[in-house]
Amino acid sequence: MTSTNDIRRSFLDYFGGTGHRIVPSAPLVPQNDPTLMFVNAGMVPFKNVFTGLETRPYVTATSSQKCVRAGGKHNDLDNVGYTARHHTFFEMLGNFSFGDYFKEQAITHAWTLLTRDWGLDPNRLTATVYHTDDEAFDLWRKIAGLPEQRIIRIPTSDNFWAMGDTGPCGPCSEIFYDHGDHIPGGPPGSPDEDGDRFVEIWNLVFMQYDQVTKDDRVALPRPSIDTGMGLERIAAVMQGVTDNYDTDTFKALIAASCDLTRTAATGDTKASHRVIADHLRAAGFLVADGVLPANEGRGYVLRRIMRRAMRHAHLLGAAEPLMHRLVPSLVAEMGVAYPELVRAQPLIEETLRLEETRFRQTLANGLRLLDDATADMAADGELPGQVAFKLYDTFGFPYDLTEDALRAQGRTVDRAGFDSAMAEQKAAARAAWKGSGEKASDEIWFDIVEELGGTEFTGYSNHAGEAKVVA
């Protein structure tokens, strides 16, 4: 079996061997983009190179980039534990051309690596192209010899990538692996494409236009390539399993949590072990990159991830803080590739231990309240927003933790009710503010708090980085 560490190495060796500069992963906290919460794709550290703002001493590069998709525009937090292929933290393998090679070479590299070097069965591979991209369609015929019915034209934004409202953009072509008809799910573009049978392993982005204004798009003089492949997904394929959580890295982490909780990862407990393993990685890497739990911003995303894992540890019957005791397994699995993890091990352990100790003081009472509130509720009922707010405000339950708890029972939470309870509390705080007697300065105070952020952070909207804040 090829280990995940070997697959990462093999990818970087292939592209290093074809003239690409091997660039180490950038930290998870973006260094060049204040609007972004976390690095969520391999191209992020190269943004300014693609736009021409920055030049580097190389024109092609390759990396294995640490990514987190647990907030902002890409948020896969709710998928974790429920799909075989989504994580909050994952590694994106990529090759990049900054105005050097383009479509033909990118497709050739991808096909060569997958089918020649790694020996994937070509009959299990399907490619998508943007519906108007005849060039890519023809290249897949020519280079890979794919039959026409396995080159699927997709008309949606899924196959058209843009950096923002303006800037570089272009069609993309995604490569899917068919895990077999014993797994539910349909081919890309079909109504049941969201299953785990046809898994998107690699996205090739062809940056060929510059969006100058909303309606104006011009061809880039030197088109570029950006690709991204999920390491955990290709590891599943190469290790002959159909689920990322059955790969070597995750198996080791799940074995550790089974050991410590003396439970198996089957039936009811399976999702809990998966959430714990996934969130352990996200928490460990975020702390190693300098993020600490807090009530707002990046730190609140980290706290949400940690507390969610901690509720699952509690569900598994852990009587004492658990997460910090799993850190040695994480370091054993990933410390060789990421030495920052080794350096930060004591800090990661201490941060998890403190957070779990603190959260456990209110966790049991909060869960009791939740049990009472759901006792008479319909099987598919909706939890009142007031209750979710009380759990948040009094017991430190991040909103999505409550949602996760209810989802396992097939129930939902009234988000609008939660938001209005939050708004009400904010208004009450304003009203209770007797003030200094100088109306003008009080107004200014509240404006400042609103602008800079008060104590509680309640989540991010769809616009990456736009925080909603209560005073």
Ligand code: ATP
């Ligand atoms: P999906 O449609 O499966 O959610 P995506 O289209 O959002 O994936 P891209 O933005 O194209 O993903 O990222 C490039 C690659 O990164 C994907 O082809 C996939 O292999 C991997 N990837 C994306 N999101 C995740 C995730 N949450 N966990 C693990 N791997 C991921």
Ligand code: MG
């Ligand atoms: Mg996605």
Ligand code: MG
């Ligand atoms: Mg996709």
Ligand code: MG
């Ligand atoms: Mg994609």
